[in-house]
Amino acid sequence: MYLLDSLPNKLAADYPWVSSPLIVSAPMAKVAMPKLAVAVSKAGGLGFIAAGYHSDHLEDLLEEAEDLLQDGQADTPVESENGVPKFLPVGVGFITWSASLEKALPTFSRYFPAAVWLFAPPNGFQDLIPWTTKIREATASRTKIWVQVGSVSDAVKVVNTIDPDVIVVQGLDAGGHSLARGASIVSLVPEINDKLQQLRPYPQKRADVLAAGGISDSRGVVAAMALGAEGCVLGTRFLASPESMVAHGYQKAILDASDGGISTVRTTIYDKVRDIHGWPDGYDGRGLINRTYLDDLGGLSEVKNRELYREELNRGDAGYGPKGRLTTYAGTGVGLIREIMSAGDIVKSMREGARKILNEQRQPKL
């Protein structure tokens, strides 16, 4: 575990505005928009904007982020070199089986987002070679390459294939999409760390390891650090912030849920009813159990289930929750989330809570 007081050197150099321990908001498709990402970065974390399945509005999103970052000059961590922004202190996430690199590329050389998060290549990690090469070229490596993985073998493959700057290790507790089968960060993070040390003995080791999945408060942050993570990624926790682009009904379902291992499930039915096709084999998504899932379990046809889902859309906020049908992706840590909190306060409370937990260990022995 690195010293809580000081961020690992590489992270400190690459993301100079962040505080230790590094707290990251995940690029949740359709949910993580500039407002959320900027609030997280302004609080000394690193916020990701979801380009998601498409790259259509990326230019608008980054322009919005730039505007928001310039609001309130004192807080703005945009760095500049001779008047040219060195980079935008937010990241952008792509679902790479669906998003278009070619469409996205021009925005990189214009905005220089601090990081790009690549997820779910359709045919293996060699699909990420053009993404990595061209983004590094377009930004003179100002934009750092992050790749999300869910297994030890994938982590090794990624390092050997594209040498990313950061590996986001996603455990099975995570909400939304990930590998359908896997382990939690409890065993994944230390095993991946050990493997990467073998590949590139410290201090030549390149990729930083971040942990995602099930972390909802500062206890999870310290746990992830103890396991060897150099930062933490949270998704579900940020859903319960005003900066998230989710319906009130969604947020209420998050606050109401408890016992996430039981109240959520990994399934592909939530994609199917929303007509999202094309996830590579081996992926599914974790969401709160609702009637869509229960009807699927009960044998209802996909066609009928989709019809019911579409009708449910008319119910708005009332369509969420265990008796509703609207998809509510959430991780197993959902039961630890009990209040709406601003994204900035979430970041700060994680960090302060982590310091408090570890400072207790610094008391002298009685």
Add this chain to the structure above:
Amino acid sequence: MYLLDSLPNKLAADYPWVSSPLIVSAPMAKVAMPKLAVAVSKAGGLGFIAAGYHSDHLEDLLEEAEDLLQDGQADTPVESENGVPKFLPVGVGFITWSASLEKALPTFSRYFPAAVWLFAPPNGFQDLIPWTTKIREATASRTKIWVQVGSVSDAVKVVNTIDPDVIVVQGLDAGGHSLARGASIVSLVPEINDKLQQLRPYPQKRADVLAAGGISDSRGVVAAMALGAEGCVLGTRFLASPESMVAHGYQKAILDASDGGISTVRTTIYDKVRDIHGWPDGYDGRGLINRTYLDDLGGLSEVKNRELYREELNRGDAGYGPKGRLTTYAGTGVGLIREIMSAGDIVKSMREGARKILNEQRQPKL
């Protein structure tokens, strides 16, 4: 997180020979015999003997444990009051849908094992009321009541039903049997801790929370402590000790395996081929993927699969591993286990490793 230097008061009082942080070896059926349990307790941990599915040989097992504990007086932590052993510093674990309380009870009032670990009641936690009441009566509460749970709601039910001394919170990473659906300790332990604090505000809180599932080395121990656990339970790690009652082929399969989220699977087929019937609904077991599982996935009939399993038994050690058929229960932390180590050294290395990790945080800020 409690101070690493000092065990929480209740644990220190109930298990006076243990050192901080508390390391426990799980009562793995057929595997955790007196030799393992005693080695763990002698090293300042708490070792459990598996009475497992039956209670037939319990008297012999506890007699053997007593003998082993008296070997090498200096290490022996047996306490006595007026020449009568106060308790045997090991625990005993029961699979309660199968084991017989009536058969087990006389051995409790004779040997006073330090703890009894109750798992998987057939019809709900009210089934544990006779176990708890009669064992407490028979031992004047010298034997502490431990119950294993896998969800927040089960933890609450157990506390309200039988007020156990310890709740073992088993995350989804665990090897062997557990709830088929659930979360890892990352979200389970903090949420259960919060719920128990609500039920019984500290310091009246009775049940200590221990974490199990995926922990294979000291990084996992510190993570569990950060999450709020007051001790850690390990199973798979102890399989790779000479004191474990497992075949060399089993141990080799453990050492050879990596990437446990991918190389293991939760399934009921390993029970079926071994003619173990009666696990309550909602349970299955995590083991290394082998031909039994792959053939089941491929549609082979249970009858034929069982036949092949039985033939495989003749192959002995060669019947283990990914190309074999002999059941090899293991948790997702299996990839972190790279050498056979004595059970005592495992306990000590966990403890020393945890201290090392946390002491690094005590360095003054540079």
